Amino acid sequence: MDPLQLQASSLTKSSTSRQTTLSLPKGQVFEGEIVKLFPNQTAALRLGGMTVTARVEAALNAGQRYFFQVHQNDGIPRLQVLEADQQALKSSSADQGNAAKVLQALGLEENKANLSMIRHFQSEQLPFSKDMIRQGAVLLKQAGAMNQEGVQLLSAMNQKGFPLTQETFQSLYQAEHGKPLSAQLQQLQNSLQQLQTSGFSDSRTAAVSNLGRTLQETLSAGTMNLAGRTDQTNQLARLFQLAGAEEAPGSVRSGAVSLLQKAGVMPAGMDTAEGLAAFKQTILKPENQTAVQQIWPEMGAGGSGRKLASMEPAEMFQTLMTRFTPAKGEAGRQQLQQLLSLLQQAGGQSRGVQASQDQMQQMMQTMLARASGTAENQALTVLLQGSFANDRTSGAQGFSQTAGQLTQLLQQLGLHHESGIARQPASSGNTPEHMNADNLKQSLLQHMASLPQPVRDQAETLLHKISGQQLLSQEQQGQYQQTAVQVPLSLAGFHTDLSIQWEGKRQEDGSLHPDHCRILFYLEMEHLGETVADVQIQNRSVTVHVYNDTEKPDKLMELIQPYLEKRLEEQNYSLNAVHWRPVNEEQNVYKTPTASYSGWEGVDVRI
Incomplete structure (x- = not known):
């Protein structure tokens, strides 16, 4: 379980653990056991795992359990035994009859919701109040959470001091039980894309478009390693670049070539004079010009700049390897496949090396497993350091690239939305409804009502997920x-x-x-x-x-x-x-x- 879900889950499970802090305001009701009686109507009470000394205005027996209500909380707390049939309220078991008597003493209706909450508070030995039972019953009915999970969350909200509102309940529920945030973002994006082809009114079309744009900006802000991609295609491409990098130390270049050869990607002897000459001949063959143009669009035999034919074999190899930068996705994989075919052809091998995703992953694993010696380890180290590049930006705060991106993502999600509103000058005239929807939460608040019902439900669930994270x-x-x-x-x-x-x-x-x-x-x-x-x-x-x-x-x-x-x-x-x-x-x-x-x-x- 990840930290945020665990923090949410701890809300509903904290009642079963050892309490270290107890808050009992005036009017609060709790079930406690008389541990010891003292003169002047003073007694030691046990509530859960805690012992409280209080003044009790009733004749009680040590070892018995009673329901108490806080009458005064100044100085030594003054407690009253709940006015009802005391024999019926002695709680040796939390059965329905006892729960009904508690509701009767509080002047509350005897219904399923109220009985369920009373029994939960009894079993978990948690304090509660009349208002909490009354408001909680309405809240659980509206939320469709008239179950043990709902009651547990409700009591946790009361213990943590959260307001007993539908918005707070739904937000905390989503934080603990909702789908992952990334899954909800993807689901809402797909639904908005489907709506873009529908013939809606201008206002609804604008809402779909604006929310979709903000959602895409949020997803883009969370896309990592845009500059230093770490998929197998680009890792292999980086090794090819190292193999031809003139500015790299000779040991790194030779290590990169050795690793490529061990993985079966580059034929043996390719780094020799004979191998380099064969590679040049292969590159210049007329039947290979289409492939060369696709792999190196700006370096083909007919391209601008110095002609490949006029280069020495070693210079050509270095030039082409250092400029091998495959495109993203399937296009890049096909470019890599064409390069591997040219290398195999230059090495006199008729059977080409395949470059499927699984096979490329196997190649990288083979390199890592077979790497030995200083040169190969140096090449791998340079490769890995390039994957984890996280240089500091030039901004005043001096964040690293990753830290800066995460900070931007938090802003884009709207996790600082309310604090941003609070910082707005009073004279600006901007209200939350009229502020620019520059973060996802504000955009959801602004456009959610204009969405059709099924998509509106998804947007509302996402909004609760974000709000729940803020609360926790x-x-x-x-x-x-x-x-x-x-x-x-x-x-x-x-x-x-x-x-x-x-x-x-x-x-x-x-x-x-x-x-x-x-x-x-x-x-x-x-x-x-x-x-x-x-x-x-x-x-x-x-x-x-x-x-x-x-x-x-x-x-x-x-x-x-x-x-x-x-x-x-x-x-x-x-x-x-x-x-x-x-x-x-x-x-x-x-x-x-x-x-x-x-x-x-x-x-x-x-x-």
């Missing part, structure tokens, strides 16, 4: 703060959600202390599947635990770790260790902020 994004416990966000990503065409959770001590400016903190990354990837990275920082020393069920890629880790160490050192951090473990060992990774740090124990009771 931060949790404060003492000096420690926990922040979680979830963003949709597209990784080489694979759509997924990235959840990030920060935990740490809060500084005066509201930021987390960079020397002592923890960051959790949760990502479902196309080939690696469920992946969790737990980054723990103590005294600027970084320890990384990666949880994944695939076999540990020892060779890959060996090549990447020095690069990771170097990049961390640039930020004045040191790498302590990187561990790779199966997913089933990460069950204890997700903890509350106080559980993540030692020295925080005790009880804080507020009445």
Whole structure:
């Protein structure tokens, strides 16, 4: 379970865990056990896992359970036993008769919704109020959630201080039980595209068009590695470029050629004088000119610039390899296939190498498994570092490219929408309805009512998903703060959600202390599947635990770790260790902020 869903789930499961904070405002009702009686009508009461000392205005028996209502909460709290048949309200079991008596004592109607909520509060030993039961019953009926899940979420909202409104309930429900954010975005985009061909009125057509444009901007903002694509076609293309890169060290060039040969992509001897001469002859053959033009549109024999025929074989090889930049998708795969065929032809081999997606993946795995020696490892290191390029931008804040893109994506989703409205000058005259729909949430709010009903339902569900994330994004416990966000990503065409959770001590400016903190990354990837990275920082020393069920890629880790160490050192951090473990060992990774740090124990009771 990713951090955000776990944070949502913890709302409804917190009642079963040990409570550390209790809030009992005036009018609140709870079921408690008399632990011990003291003089002056004072008693120790047990509520769940907590003990409260209060003044009770009734003759009670130790060891018995009663329903109490908070009458006064100044100083020592003053409690009243709920006015009803006390013998009937002694709760040795939470049966329907007892629940009905509680409703009667509160002056509430005896119906399915009210009975269900009372029994849940009894079984979980949670406090409640008359208004909560009355408002909650209406809310659950409207939401169609008259079930245990609905009641649990309702009680959690009350405990966390969330307003008991339909919007809040639906938002939190979507955060815990809804489809992934990326899936909802894709579904709504497909529905809007289908509507664009329908003959709607001008206002509805404009709503569909404007929301569709904002949605596409959001999806584009989450498309990663646009400049440094990491699919197999471009990884192989990068190796070809390294093989011919004149500016690269000779060991890197020879290592790239050796790797291509080990994978069966480049014939043996291609880097010799005879091999290079044969490659030039193959390139200049008339029957190959169509393929050459398709692989290198600007470098064909009839193209502008210096003629290929006038180049020396080594110069031609370097020029063509360094300028091999395949297109995206299927067109790029076909260009790679044509290059492989020309290489095999130059090597005197009649059987061409196939370049399907599965076969290209196998080629890359073969290179990684068979890489040996300094030259091949250097070539692989350069290749991998190019895949993980994350240079700092030139902006004032100095974000890395990835951090800048994620920041833009959070803005585009509308996770800072309300704070942006609050910062608007009062004199601007802009209301939420008239502001430019420059983020997805604002666009949903502005155009949702104009959509046809089925698509409107999808848009409303997506809006609740975003709002639920906003409600759950931060949790404060003492000096420690926990922040979680979830963003949709597209990784080489694979759509997924990235959840990030920060935990740490809060500084005066509201930021987390960079020397002592923890960051959790949760990502479902196309080939690696469920992946969790737990980054723990103590005294600027970084320890990384990666949880994944695939076999540990020892060779890959060996090549990447020095690069990771170097990049961390640039930020004045040191790498302590990187561990790779199966997913089933990460069950204890997700903890509350106080559980993540030692020295925080005790009880804080507020009445």
